Each structure stands twice: as C-alpha cells, then as structure tokens.
Amino acid sequence: MKDAKLLYQERVQLYKDAAAHRKTSRVLNLANIWTWIVYDSGFKLSEALFDSKIMGQAVTRFQEKYQFDFFMDFGFRNPLAISGALGHTDYIIDDEAASLSIKDFSYVEPEDYDEICENYTKFLWTKFLPRKYRKLNEPGAKALMLNASGEFGKFAQYATDIVQTMATDYGVPPSLFTATPLFENFYEILFNWLRGIKGLSLDLRQRPDKLKAALDSVGMADLSGNTLKAFKQTSRKGTDQDRGPDVLTALLGHSILSKKQFEVFYWPYLKEVFDYAEEYDKIVHVFAESENSRFYDFFKEAPKNHVVIHLELDDMFKAKKEIGDTVCLCGGMPIDLLYNGTVQANIDYAKRLIDELAADGGFIFSQNKMVSYASDCKAENLKAVNDFVREYTL
C-alpha cells in the first residue's frame, strides 16, 4: 500500500479536482456506509454504539478490507452513550438486522415557535431537554447532565483519535460527517430532531409564517447553533488543502416539499451556503437524500466548481445531463445491486457509472443510499466493486 501521507494528499487533490470538474486518472470512492461498518466487522451494534474502542476497531478493520478514499462517517452518527446517560430509550437496536430505528416524536409544540425566535438556546434548555429526556424532570438531573458531559468528552476524544488514526495510518482525510463543519437549514433540525415529519407537514400549512420566522431566526447553523454567518467572519479565502470539502450540508427533510415549498422554506438557506462557497472560494458537499429532480432548477444556480451533490434516488445519468456541468455528482452505486446482484453485475454497473459520469471529470463514486442494515449490502460485492474502482483508470 502507498505511503499514508502521499495517499492523503492524493485523495484531497482528487476531491478538489472532481469538484472543479477536472478530469482525473481515477475516480474517488466515498463510503456512504454507516452502521453496516459495525455489522461487517463482526461486532454487535449494541456493543459498538456504546463502546468507542469497539467502534474504532470496526472502522479501521473496515478500511483495511475495503480501502475507501473518503468516509461519510467514522462511527459518529449515533452517539448513544451521551443520550443514554440521560436515560434515553427511543432508539430500537436490532443486532441481527444491524438496524437502528427511532420511534416517532415531537418536542416542539406549535406555540413554541415564538420562543424559538426569541431565544433558541432558552427553548432547548427549558423545553426540549426536559421533554425528550424525561429523567431530567426528576431529582438528580444535574448529576445526569454531568454524566452526559463525561460521555461527550469521551466522544470528542474518540472523534479526535479516529480522525488522527485514519489520517496517519490509512491516509484517509477527515470524515464528512462530524469532522467537517456542517451547516443546516433549521428546517432540517425541526424535521429530524425537534418537530418530526408529521408535525412539520402540519406547520407548513397551518402556520407557515411562524415556521419561516423560526428558519430566518436560527438560520443556517450547526447543531450547537453556531451560524454560517458567524463562521464566515473567521473564514479565509481559498479551499482548505487538508480536507476534502470545506463544509457539509445535508438535505433530508426537503424530501416532503413540493418545488413551491422548497422555494420558500429551503432555497434561501441553501443559497446562503452556495454564496459562501463562491465568495470564499470554498467547496461545499451537499448530501441530498430522496429523489431531487424537481429541484434541479435550484441546483443549477450553484456556483460552478464549488459544489458536490450526493444524490440518493435520482437517475444519475439524467442528472449528469441536467446539472452535471454545474455541480460535481456523487453517489450512483445502487445498494439493491450491492445486495442482490452478482459480482460481475456490480462491476459492470460501476464501470458504466465511471465511463458515463466521470469522462470529463465531475464525479465521485459512492453508494446511492446510506448503507446501514445487514441487508443493504453483501461484503463480496462491495469488495469487488471497490477493488475495481480503485484500479480503473480513465
């Protein structure tokens, strides 16, 4: 295997080249692989999610086997030890299926929108936390919060260690999730963590003005509430040469919006990160779940050579024709095929993706959907595809 330092530099450069639509000798392979990493390693999900040593071993074992260039996740996505310290039990872990599910929820009531606008931190502290973590309503809450702080400290340490290990030992740049600055439309926080799909669907119709006011008030921000606006103040022009993308943004909740609703509740905020990328000569990686073709008119507004978009359910060949000149496409390898197909069928499809999407640059290979459950992927197919993609020169 190549020297890790050289590999790291090669991978960063390949990412920059892909984003800038420069043709490269080979195509990058991004691991859109999440809890399946644990499943494939032979560890149990219920162990790895609560033991960072096991999670770390799963991730490094996985890299030794599959040799990806970039990762979406180094085992960060579900920091259950932290919420577990507060007695959280809404997650359902199935070790056999390697699945992790969450029960439906809503921690925002319609009347909370005004308070969110007034003081978002206050809302989270006084309402969200006691609603989600019912044990915090009992005596001993401070001790629980201190326990959670301890677990958070351990998590932060794991994050530092695994990013370091993956870089030093395997030449893998920082993961896109958690190790890359993430800014999201507050709509996503509402959709995924605070209000839920049903609640938000009602809000879009019953109180659109309140919803919009909250989106404007909290703004494009990270999970801690730090805004992109503030982040800009400390940004220097030019893309960071030590990482792939400079910032990440994730589109998940947009999947329930019509084009008209997207224009009002989503586009202004996505545009903010596009404008940032253009103004500061940065690269933004957009993770866009679901099928996105009704939003292509907006994606065409992205600043050319500054945006990578990972599409999940889209027809990649159609997307290449429509938006491929403007944005670098990412994704494409169907997990249906990775699970159900033969090795040869998988390799043939991977070859087709690269031949048709990377011929003039502007493509990063990855799995289309997040590979999470045992039945999302077969190991021998993933290995065969990865070996092929690594060796295939353009």
Next chain:
Amino acid sequence: MSEQTLFAYPEGWNEMLAALDFLPEEQREGFLKALVGILLL
C-alpha cells in the same frame, strides 16, 4: 438552588455552566451548547 429549577433560564443554565468546572470558564458555554446540540440526535 433546588434541582427542580436546573432547566430554568438563565438561572439553571448558569448553574450548569458553573458545574462544568473541569473546563476553563471561557470554554464552558461553547461546550454546553455543543452538548445540547448533540443531545438533539
């Protein structure tokens, strides 16, 4: 202050900040905001 009011603002928030005495004072607010952020997940 009784524990029942830990989730009052700003009193309870400030009480929690004071309890994070394993951190330098200037880092505590950022840490607590980040902790609350990760507790969203």
Next chain:
Amino acid sequence: MVNVQLLTQAIGELDESQVIAVLTEFVAATPTAEEALNVLNACQQGMNVVGERYETGEYFVGDLIFAGELLTRAVEMIKPVLQGAGTATIGKIVLGTVQGDIHDIGKNIFKSLVEAGGFKVYDLGVDTSPEAFVAKAREVGPDVVGMSGVLNLATTSMKNTVDALKAAGLRDGVKVLIGGNPVNSEICKNVGADACTTNAAQGVKICQGWVR
C-alpha cells in the same frame, strides 16, 4: 343544506378552516345518516383532487400527510352522524408495515383514504411479523392484505409474509397489495403480490376495483 362541491374544493385545496367551517355547520343542522354519507363522499372526491395534484407535482409528501390529517379530522366530525346508519362496508383490509420496518406515514395516509373509500381496516401497526399478518387474516377473512415498507429489507419481509399466507392456505382467498418507496413491478413479481403502488390514492382505486 351543505354545499358538497364547496367541501370537495376545500379538501382539494387543503383549506382546513373552510373544511371545518362547512362541517361544523353541517353537523349543527342535525343531518341524516344519508346526508352524512354524501358529505363523506364529497371528502373522498376532495382526496381524489389531492391525489391528482400530487401526480402533477403541485402537492408533495408533506401535503399528503396534511391531507391525511385533514381527512381524519373530517371523518371524526362526521362519524357521530354516521353511527347507526348501517353503513355498508365494501371490503376488509388487513394492513401493516412489515417486519423490520417502523415507517408508518405512508401506511397511515393509505389507511385514511381507504377507510374513507368504504373499507374496514385492521391496522396491525409497524414491524408486523408474517405470523401476525396470517393470524389476523385467518381471524377476519379480509379481501385485501396490504403491506407497507420503506426500507430495502421490507421487500424481503413482504415476500416472507406472502409465503406465510400461502403456507397457511390463505393466499388464494385474498388480494395482496404492496406499497412504499422500494416497490416496483419487478419486486411485485418477486414478492408474489397482486399489485404494487407508491401512491396511496392509486392504492385505494386498486382495492376498490378488486371488491366490485
């Protein structure tokens, strides 16, 4: 006298305040059960409009979810008038999200629509085992078994459920409808279902066609 056209239009436009205003006035006028059935039918017509607007892309999933809630509310308002009307059920459906999957929004949208369409629904909830589907089918003798799922693994569970119905000798007596993100005609064939859909309103039409 309720303006059924206005009601259909209000549902179609997802105009909640108009729907509630019309139904409040309707219920206050102590209507007959037959009049209530006409009103329910107007609501169904409104849901057809919603379905059409979804097909054209004017409405999307968030609107369908809202429509489902609006319909549920409308039906709740009309129910007291309908009770004791001897409303004929046109068919029975055993419905559930399959084993290993806990997504239920699509299933619930379909349930609201198909209940409004005259079916009695036995909702088994989420993560429903093949055995649970078989047990309920044996108990109630449905016309249709409806299975919903969003995850990739759902299609395997759907096949397992159809196989379980076969093994129990129940398959020939029911129609099987599968719905959700991953389904298509290829999967429909592999699973052994009679029909598939990714559109709740279309699913209702399929079920209605089967029982006529």
